[in-house]
Amino acid sequence: MTLPIFAQMAVSGAFMGLVYALIAYGFQLTYATSKSINFGQGELVMVSAFFSLTLLNLGVPYWAMIPCGLVFGAAMGLVIERTAVRLALEQKSEGWILLSIIGGLFLFSTAENIWGRDDHPFPTPMSTDPIHVLGVDVTRNEIAVAVGVFAIMGLIELFKRRTLLGKAFEAVSADRDAAELMGISATRTVMLSYGLSGAVAAVAGILVSPITTVGPTMASALILKAFSVAVVAGLDSGFGVVVIGMMLGILESLSSFQLGSGWREAPGLVLLILALALRPTGVFGKTAIRKV
Amino acid sequence: MKRILFSTLLMGAVVLQADGTVKIALTGPFTGGSAPMGASMRDGATLAIAEINATGGIQVGNQKMKIQTIERDDEAKNERGALIAQELAAMGDLSGVIGTVNTGVCLSGDKHFQAKGITKIICPAAGSASMTQWSKAGVKDVSIFRFAAHDGIQSAMVIEAAINRNFTKVAVVFDSTNYGVSGRDDMLDQIRKQGNKLQVVAQEKFNIGDKDMTAQLLRAKSAGAQAILIWGIGPELAAVANGMAKLGMNAPLIGGWTLSMSNFIDNAGKNGNGTLMPQTFIEEPFTAKAKSFIEGYHKTFKVERIPSPVSAAQGYDAVYLFAAAVRQAQSTDTHKIKEALENLKEPVKGVIATWVHPFSSWDPADEQTHEAFRREQTVMGMVKDGRVIFANAADKDRLIKAALGATAKAPTKAPAKSKKS
Numbered sequence: 102m103t104l105p106i107f108a109q110m111a112v113s114g115a116f117m118g119l120v121y122a123l124i125a126y127g128f129q130l131t132y133a134t135s136k137s138i139n140f141g142q143g144e145l146v147m148v149s150a151f152f153s154l155t156l157l158n159l160g161v162p163y164w165a166m167i168p169c170g171l172v173f174g175a176a177m178g179l180v181i182e183r184t185a186v187r188l189a190l191e192q193k194s195e196g197w198i199l200l201s202i203i204g205g206l207f208l209f210s211t212a213e214n215i216w217g218r219d220d221h222p223f224p225t226p227m228s229t230d231p232i233h234v235l236g237v238d239v240t241r242n243e244i245a246v247a248v249g250v251f252a253i254m255g256l257i258e259l260f261k262r263r264t265l266l267g268k269a270f271e272a273v274s275a276d277r278d279a280a281e282l283m284g285i286s287a288t289r290t291v292m293l294s295y296g297l298s299g300a301v302a303a304v305a306g307i308l309v310s311p312i313t314t315v316g317p318t319m320a321s322a323l324i325l326k327a328f329s330v331a332v333v334a335g336l337d338s339g340f341g342v343v344v345i346g347m348m349l350g351i352l353e354s355l356s357s358f359q360l361g362s363g364w365r366e367a368p369g370l371v372l373l374i375l376a377l378a379l380r381p382t383g384v385f386g387k388t389a390i391r392k393v
Numbered sequence: 394m395k396r397i398l399f400s401t402l403l404m405g406a407v408v409l410q411a412d413g414t415v416k417i418a419l420t421g422p423f424t425g426g427s428a429p430m431g432a433s434m435r436d437g438a439t440l441a442i443a444e445i446n447a448t449g450g451i452q453v454g455n456q457k458m459k460i461q462t463i464e465r466d467d468e469a470k471n472e473r474g475a476l477i478a479q480e481l482a483a484m485g486d487l488s489g490v491i492g493t494v495n496t497g498v499c500l501s502g503d504k505h506f507q508a509k510g511i512t513k514i515i516c517p518a519a520g521s522a523s524m525t526q527w528s529k530a531g532v533k534d535v536s537i538f539r540f541a542a543h544d545g546i547q548s549a550m551v552i553e554a555a556i557n558r559n560f561t562k563v564a565v566v567f568d569s570t571n572y573g574v575s576g577r578d579d580m581l582d583q584i585r586k587q588g589n590k591l592q593v594v595a596q597e598k599f600n601i602g603d604k605d606m607t608a609q610l611l612r613a614k615s616a617g618a619q620a621i622l623i624w625g626i627g628p629e630l631a632a633v634a635n636g637m638a639k640l641g642m643n644a645p646l647i648g649g650w651t652l653s654m655s656n657f658i659d660n661a662g663k664n665g666n667g668t669l670m671p672q673t674f675i676e677e678p679f680t681a682k683a684k685s686f687i688e689g690y691h692k693t694f695k696v697e698r699i700p701s702p703v704s705a706a707q708g709y710d711a712v713y714l715f716a717a718a719v720r721q722a723q724s725t726d727t728h729k730i731k732e733a734l735e736n737l738k739e740p741v742k743g744v745i746a747t748w749v750h751p752f753s754s755w756d757p758a759d760e761q762t763h764e765a766f767r768r769e770q771t772v773m774g775m776v777k778d779g780r781v782i783f784a785n786a787a788d789k790d791r792l793i794k795a796a797l798g799a800t801a802k803a804p805t806k807a808p809a810k811s812k813k814s
Contacts (some may be wrong), residue, residue: 103615109611113607229638229639229663230638314604322602354605357608361598362597362609392417
């Protein structure tokens with residue numbers, strides 16, 4: 102493999118990896134506060150993308166559509182929290198696993214019934230012509246993915262560190278019971294985390310749709326990889342998902358070039374197994390000491 | 394929604410008089426990535442059926458029989474196709490089946506029709522294997538016909554187009570389905586038959602649902618491919634066209650007729666311009682018949698563009714051929730209809746051509762006996778700004794003549810095979 106080809110494959114893979122990272126970040130947000138994960142996160146990405154596409158088709162300008170899409174995603178996140186997660190958490194059961202999967206299936210069927218099973222193109226105001234940077238071709242959509250991923254993750258991290266509500270978020274993540282004793286409502290904080298996670302899903306949907314097209318099954322391949330990224334990086338690793346996500350993306354595209362496209366998924370799975378065997382809490386995860 | 398309502402109304406109207414009807418099943422993928430083909434085929438067929446029923450039906454004996462349809466969505470899935478075929482084959486009073494878009498579905502389902510001797514017209518699945526499976530097995534009598542330009546014709550045209558443009562190095566790209574793999578085999582076979590003028594510098598595969606084709610395309614690009622010869626279905630073809638634009642590849646995309654599907658054209662946008670593919674029908678009012686067909690379709694199904702014009706036109710003509718066979722057989726018995734189809738006495742005026750003796754008695758050594766299309770009914774189409782147009786003006790004139798019946802002759806014993814080389 103010559104250097105320019107290597108660079109091209111690595112760059113293309115890295116951009117895709119950033120999308121995995123963003124979805125993985127959505128897993129992290131809810132895991133931090135409630136130790137629960139929305140297994141319907143992929144469907145959240147998909148319905149948000151469909152909703153945004155519908156807005157575009159209704160004539161809403163692209164830049165006005167983005168906040169609407171975000172609000173929709175956040176609202177859907179809150180719906181999942183209320184219907185699938187809260188009751189199970191109150192009863193200290195693991196029912197949220199099944200309930201969030203059911204929530205996802207429900208969203209999937211709803212999307213199929215409203216928008217049909219076909220893939221739809223997602224128009225953006227950006228030109229689709231490639232830009233050449235140091236012998237590597239990138240599209241504006243890919244750059245938008247990178248900018249969007251870092252922007253939303255940066256904003257949320259700033260929010261967590263700089264605002265009172267964000268500090269409450271961190272407090273509940275660190276120790277739920279202690280935070281409640283300090284007068285922080287854990288329930289409200291979990292709601293907040295699901296809302297943020299939904300908004301992150303919407304951003305992922307809006308960013309990835311121009312590349313993958315919008316269809317009911319658009320997220321099914323993404324979500325598995327995002328989950329691997331979240332687990333390999335560690336479910337409380339913060340920006341660690343970005344590193345692992347990009348690594349997985351690069352590994353995938355290099356192996357599909359070198360070994361053939363049939364082997365595309367293999368390295369990610371090997372990585373997952375290795376990570377679980379060597380570092381069960383994730384590469385960037387914190388080993389928590391549990392006092393019983 | 395309106396479309397579903399329309400067809401239910403239409404069916405409802407016929408169900409009212411279940412006695413003395415001709416029962417035809419329409420099958421295909423009406424949802425999913427292959428839906429533009431399946432739904433257009435169904436709608437084209439429905440249009441023809443509505444026209445026939447509006448005249449009172451098909452004259453059989455001293456009564457006029459209306460056509461009643463049964464629709465089944467196989468979702469382009471082989472296993473669903475097999476189940477549907479079993480279900481339909483078990484119906485005692487079915488006169489015939491028109492449909493199937495996906496070669497894999499033909500391979501998994503058609504054996505059930507063949508076992509019961511039920512007449513089926515495959516439309517518009519093009520993969521060679523759907524007919525050669527019978528000739529290869531040496532089956533004595535076959536009740537399966539095909540009404541689509543099969544991949545043998547199409548691959549010959551694709552290779553011809555590449556050679557005519559003076560390309561010497563090409564990449565062969567295909568999807569991992571039965572259709573894609575058999576398309577690759579046909580293309581490689583044609584390259585040999587046409588004198589090995591093309592060097593295949595890369596053979597690349599992709600899966601249904603793949604969105605990122607960078608790896609495959611970079612391999613083709615770095616091997617120096619001057620053209621991409623491709624066999625696949627709409628959404629993935631679009632991913633390839635978009636990937637090529639991203640990598641700044643100017644090599645033209647030439648491939649199977651599926652490059653005319655609306656989900657290729659829409660998802661590829663301007664990156665699809667210049668793509669070449671064999672077509673049996675172009676959505677242009679080049680004859681009065683074509684004009685009324687296109688307008689009828691647009692009006693009935695409330696669209697400005699037929700999702701897959703080829704499928705719609707083939708579905709339409711297939712129904713007229715079937716109706717002609719029922720009239721000739723003077724029976725709704727599927728076995729008698731099969732015999733009539735093999736020896737149609739009267740020419741059938743369709744929207745693609747005037748069909749003169751399109752099929753003949755099954756010859757186990759030559760599956761062309763049950764293939765309706767020859768090279769002369771097929772033209773090269775080209776994507777331009779969201780539509781498929783004639784790639785060569787001469788083709789248009791030829792189709793006009795064929796539709797008027799001027800050059801239509803009886804293509805009984807396949808000249809197509811020799812013509813390919």
